[in-house]
Amino acid sequence: MSEDPASVFRVEAADLLDQVEQGLLDLGDRLDDMALVDAVFRGLHTLKGSGAMFGFDALAAFTHHCESAFDRVRKGDVPATAELVAVILSARDHMRALVDGTAPSADGEAILQRLAGALASATRDGISPAATAPASALAGWQLFLRLPVDAMRNGTNPLTLLDELRALGDCTVIARADGVPPLSELDPLDCHISWDVTLRGDISREAIEDVFLFVMDDMELRLDPIAAADSPLVQPVSSPPAAATDAAVADQGLAEAPPAARAVGESVRVPAERLDVLMDRVGELVIAQSRLSQLAHQDGGVALRSVAEEVERLSGELRDTMMGLRMVPVASLFGRFRRLVHDLARDTGKAIDLVTEGESTEIDKSVIERLFDPLVHIIRNSCDHGLEGAADRRAAGKNETGMVRLSAHQAGGQVVITIRDDGRGIDRARVRAKAEANGLVQPGQVLSDAELLALIFAPGFSTAAQVTNLSGRGVGMDVVKRTIETLRGTIDVASVDGEGSEITLRIPLTLAIIDGLLVRVGDSRYVLPLAAIEECVELSPEQDRQSEGRSLITLRDRLVPFLRLRELFATGTRPDPFQKIVVVSIGTERVGLVVDQIIGNHQTVIKSMSMLHRDIGSFSGATILGDGNVALILDIGDLVDAARPREERLRAAG
Template structure:
C-alpha cells in the first residue's frame, strides 16, 4: 500500500459507491416495494455508511445516516410500508449524505433537520396494518478483537453500543487474558466480551455490527432457543501482516457486497487513482513515438541486431498500448445507471409516467469519454421528457400507453461508439423549429434546408421552442452544451423524428482520445493521418479518371457513385498532381466519401496531441501527432470531411 494514499480520499470513493448502491436499491424498490431483499440491501448499505463514516471522523454524516437507518429499519421490520413518498424522501436524504461527504454547506444542519422531519412524516403516514409481529429471540454472543484492533481505530465500546441498539442486552467483560502490568501493551486488546441479547433482528444484523473486522476476530454467536451449537469461530489470520492490512484504515478494502461481507480478497483487484492511469497513458504515448523513431533508424541501417531489437520493441510497445487501452475502458452501464434517478425525479416534477429502458450497457468506452458524456446525456434525457413525452391524459386521448418510453442504447461500430436516446413522444414539430429559427435569426426566411439541416438547428446556441422558461427548459442552453461537447470529442450527432411517434438522437463518439491506429498519407509535401477505423478501402486514380471527373468529383465504386475531395485543392498545397494518385474511401455510418491523396505511406500508431489554441477551430483537423523523424502530421477530422463531401454531392445534384 502506498504510503501517501489519503485514507479520507479512499473513504470518499467507497462512500460514493455505497451511495450509488443505496440509490439503485431505492429505485428498484420503487418498482418492487414488497421485495424484502431490496429492503435489506438498502438497510445494510446505510448501516455500512454510518459505521465507516464514524470511523473516519465524518460525525455529521454518521449521525444523519443513523436517523435514516433507524427510520428504514421500520420498513425492514415490516412495521412501515415502502411507499413512493417514503422512497423519495430517503432519496433526498441520500443526496444530503453525498453533500456531507463532499464537505457540506453552511446550512447543512437546517437542511438535515428538514429532511429527517420529512422522513418521519412519511414513516408516520406509511405506518398501518401492514406491520408484521416478530417474536424476539435470545442470543448469546462472545467476541474477542484482534490484538491490533485498538491501534487500527476499532472502538469496542462503539460495537457494544450498536448491539444495545438491536435490543435489550447485558454485557460482561472477561479479563482473564489480560497480562500482568509489567508485560501489558496498552495499544493491544486482551478483553473478551460476553453479551446476552434479546432482539427481533436476525443473525445477519448481529454480524453486521462486526462487518469491518469479522474476518479477523473470534466471534461466537448462539441462539439460546436452539441446541446452543456454536457458530463458526473466526480465527485471526496466521499472517500478522495480513491482519494488519485488513485492519489498517489507510488500506483500501473491496467494497462490501449486499450482505455486508467482503466478496473477494484484496489481491483480486486494486483501486488505482484515475490520474495515475492518465500519467501512464502519457508515458505509453511517448514510448510509441520513440519506438516509431527507432523503427525509422533501424530501417535505414544494415545492422541486423538493431533491426531485431527494433522489432521486439515495436511488438512490446504495441502490446503495452493495447493493454493500457483496455485498462482505460469502462462499460457504458456505469453512465446509464445515473439516469434512473434523473428519470425518477423528472417523473415526479412533470407528473408524467416514464419508463426508462437501457440496452448495450456492456459496451466499453474510454473513461475520459464517459466522463465528458454525462452532461450531454442529461440534457438529452431532460429534453426527451419535457419536449417529447406527452402527459398521461394526452397519451390516453391519442391511444398511446399512459407510460411514456425513454430508451438509452449503446453499441460499437468500428472505432466508434454510438449512443442513442429515443422516446415515443410527439416528435419534433418542424414547422415550429423553422418558425423559431427564423425569429431568432438562425436561418433566413424561406431558406431551403434538408430535413437533417432543419433538425440540427435545435443544437444552435440560444435556440428553444419552449413558450415559457421552467426549471427544465426554455433558456436555449441545454442542446448547445450537447453540440459543443460532442464536437470537442470529435464526434457527430444524427437526429431523426417521426411526427407523433417520437425522436431519436444518436451520438457517434470515438472509442478513445489517446492512441489510435491511423493510415499515414502524403498530400503535396505534407503528411496526414486518417483514422484507420474510418477507412473502407484504397483505390488507384489514373490520370484519365482524374481528368474525366473534373467538375463532377464522383467515382464509380461497384455500381454506386461516391463523391470525393481533392485534398491538394482543399489544403491549397500549390503542388501539381502526381501521376499515380490514390483515393482513400472513408465512411461514418452509411455516408461515404473519397479522399484523393498523392501517396499512401502505410499504417501508423498515432498518439493524439491536441491542437494549439490558435488552430483548434480548424474543422478539417481533429488533432496532430509526432512522427518518427520528429516532424508533425495533422489528423484528419473524418466526420467533417464526410459532411463536406456529402454537401458537395448535394450541390452537384441540385445543379444537374
C-alpha cells in the same frame, strides 16, 4: 498516512452514496423487495460508522435517523412506501452535501421532519418481524462464528464483537482453537480462533447479524434458534475433529491462501491523474519507438532491426494494456441518469421509464467524464419537450408511460450512443418559424430536413412557449454540439411526427492513441483513423479525367462521392500518376478521399491543436512522426459533411 484521510473517506462515501441511490431507485419499483431494503440499510449503516470514524459527526448524526427508519422497515414495523423512498433520496443528496461540507443545517432539519411524517403515515399495527420466532417459543440462539483470517489486519477486533453480543442478552462464549497452526507457522496478525456462543433472550436474528455487518460477507456464521424448553429447534452442526481439519488443510496446500485472503488486493484504487500521466509516458514511448524503427530500417544492421522490432512489439502491448486500464463500461455513465429521469418525472408530472441497452460497451474514461453534461441536456429535452402528458398520450393511442431509451454500441473505432423517445417528435414548422424569427434562416429559404433539424443546435434557440426550471432559455443544445465536436465526435437528429425523436452521438473510443493510416498529399503527410477506413482503391488517370466536375465513383453498384484532398488543401502540386482513393465511413455515409500515396499503418499519438489552429476545419489533431516531423490528423466527420452537399448537388444534376 501520506494521503489525507478525509479525502479517502470522501471517495469511499461517494461510492456508498451511489450504491444507496441505485438501491433506492430499484426499491421504488419493487417496494416489497426486502433484499433491496437490506442493501440500502447496510449502505447507510456503513456510511454512518465510517463518517463517525473520520470525524464527519454531522453526517453520522443525520444518517443515523435514515438508518433507523430503514431498520424499522427491515423489522416489519413499517412498510416501504414511495413517500419514504423519496424522502431518503432527498436525504441522500443532503448527505452528499455534508460530505462536501456545503450543506445548510436547515435543509437537514426539513428532511428529518419529512422523514418523520413519512414514517407516521406508513406505520401499520399488528405486524411482527417475520425473521424472528414468537417470544413465547424462542429462548435464544446457538451461534458458531469464524472470522476471516485477515480480520485483525483490516482493523476488526474480535473481542469487541463478542462484547456486542454480550450486550444483547445472557451470553456464554467458548473459544475453539482447533484451527490454530503450529507455533512455527503462526502469524500473530491472523485470526485462527472460532467461537461457539449461546445467546439467551428475546433477540432477533437481525440484531445478531448487525453485530457482524462489516465482516458478514467474508465470515462463517451459523445461527440455530433455541426453543423455550432449552431444546434446539434444529440439530446443531457438529464441527469436525482437529485432526480432520488439519488433514483438510494439508490436502489444500498450506501455501494456498483462503478465498477471503486471496480476494484482498484484487483491485486497487488509483487516482485518475496517475493514469493520465502514465498514458502520456506511453505516448512518448510510442513516438520514440517509431523513430527507432525508422532509423533501424534506414541504416541499421540486422541486430538493430531485431531490437527495434522487439521494442515495437513490447510498446504495442504496453499501449494496449494502458488503453484497457482507461476503458470503463458506459454502465457507470448510464446509471447516473436513473435519478435524473426519476426527478424529471416528478417535476413534470409525467410517467417516464428509462430503458438502457449496451451498458457493457467500453469507452475511454476521459470521454465518459465529458459526455455526462451533453447527455443530461438531451435527456431533459426528451422528457420535457418530447414526451407528452398522460392525457395526450391516451388521445394518441399510446401507453400512458413515456419511454426514453438510452443505448450504446461500438462501431469500429467509435462508440455510438443513441437517445430515443416515443414522444410527439420535433415540430418542424415551429422550428422553422422560430429560426426565421431569430434571423437564422430567411423566409422561403430551401432547407433539407437534416439542415432544418440541425437548427435546434443554434445558440439561443428554443421552441419552448415559456421559461421553466427545466427549459426555455435556449441554453443547452448548442453547448451539446460544441462539446461533442471537441471530442472529435458527430451528432445527428432524426424525428418522426407522433412517434418520437432520436439523437445519435458518434464518439471516438479514445482521445489518446489510435491506429492510423499514414498518407501523402502533395509534399505533406496526414493520418486517417484506421477504424473509419473501409477500403482503398486506385484512381487511374483515365478515371480521374472522366470524373472531372463529377467527383463520383461506382463501388459495387453504389455511387460514392470523393474529395480531392490536393485541391481541398490547395497544395499547388501536380497529382501523382496513380492516385489512391481511401474510402471512409461514418454510420451509413461513405466518402472517398483522393491521396497521392498510401504510406502504411501508423500508431498515432494524438496531440491537441494549438489555440490558433483549433477552429480550423478538416483536422482533429496532430501527431509526431518517427522523423520528428508533424502530421495532421484528418477529421473524418468534417470531411463527410463537406462531401454531403456536393453529393446532393451531383445527384440532383443527374
